[in-house]
């Protein structure tokens with residue numbers, strides 16, 4: 495029977511990692527993989543997490559099952575960071591999920607059970623968004639996320655929403671758009687929120703990089719502005735980047751509504767979907783985040799580490815933007831974009847030439863990981879860009 499299986503194309507990014515690892519050239523640059531890197535190319539465990547893990551080992555006296563909703567102490571400890579200190583706690587409930595990916599899957603599946611049939615989303619987007627929407631059997635409706643000038647295309651979102659109605663959800667990146675780094679500005683969010691009012695379109699907000707753009711509060715501006723305007727929304731959250739927990743798979747799914755019955759049904763449905771998918775989320779990383787957030791000193795240490803990461807990426811962005819124009823590429827927009835990623839308008843041949851002639855590895859879409867650049871390799875990178883675009 496298995497011979498009936500169709501071929502599944504290999505993940506291009508995983509192939510890229512293999513090629514990079516096999517490349518013997520000393521100055522090779524990896525801009526492909528989507529993880530934060532320090533100026534020396536490391537992706538270290540946060541010190542605050544290390545301390546919390548040590549404490550966890552000392553105090554944890556059972557690894558018995560917690561249930562499909564996972565560690566509710568973790569889920570609730572995040573609420574003031576995500577929704578704001580003064581948020582009406584009776585409007586929100588959540589559950590733990592295996593990473594932001596698991597949270598997006600829960601949001602999409604719960605939306606489907608609530609009657610959503612189409613998901614409206616700006617493109618390009620994180621490739622897994624389209625895959626999850628397709629896996630859930632929902633229709634994807636796309637609009638252009640960014641303008642040619644490297645800013646967010648508010649008119650395209652407006653036009654997409656004008657067509658939307660009951661049975662539709664709109665998927666928005668809260669901050670640090672993957673893959674473009676192009677975020678809606680606060681002024682644009684102020685326009686987006688009223689557009690969502692009275693439209694029967696369910697907002698799904700994916701917040702996977704809070705703290706890596708403009709700061710923990712600033713990065714939640716869009717989400718909070720939308721939630722102040724609309725009666726209900728679903729939120730997918732990841733702690734995998736802002737706590738550096740990638741492989742520990744730490745995320746949360748939240749439903750927001752003023753209808754207490756609908757809120758408990760959203761959670762009951764989420765729990766049922768989780769039970770049939772992964773049964774229960776992995777505990778360790780979420781427990782470590784809970785310990786960080788429950789301890790003022792560890793929280794301070796975590797926020798300082800996050801500030802350092804953000805500061806380093808800002809420096810790299812400033813240096814790229816200072817190059818102004820590299821061949822046909824306008825570099826200034828990289829300075830106002832946010833987070834780990836930006837996209838360069840390079841052809842397949844140019845991306846191939848960067849790899850073959852300069853040992854620079856990036857995704858086929860032209861997405862670069864800003865944190866892959868350092869004070870040592872940034873000038874060679876800019877020169878290589880100049881060479882392949884000449």
Ligand SMILES: Cc1ncc(COP(=O)(O)O)c(C=O)c1O
Nearest residue numbers: 593594595620672700702732734
């Ligand atoms: C926009 C977006 N959402 C969600 C995720 C999921 O993150 P994870 O499952 O690693 O927590 C990612 C990861 O790359 C992402 O870029």
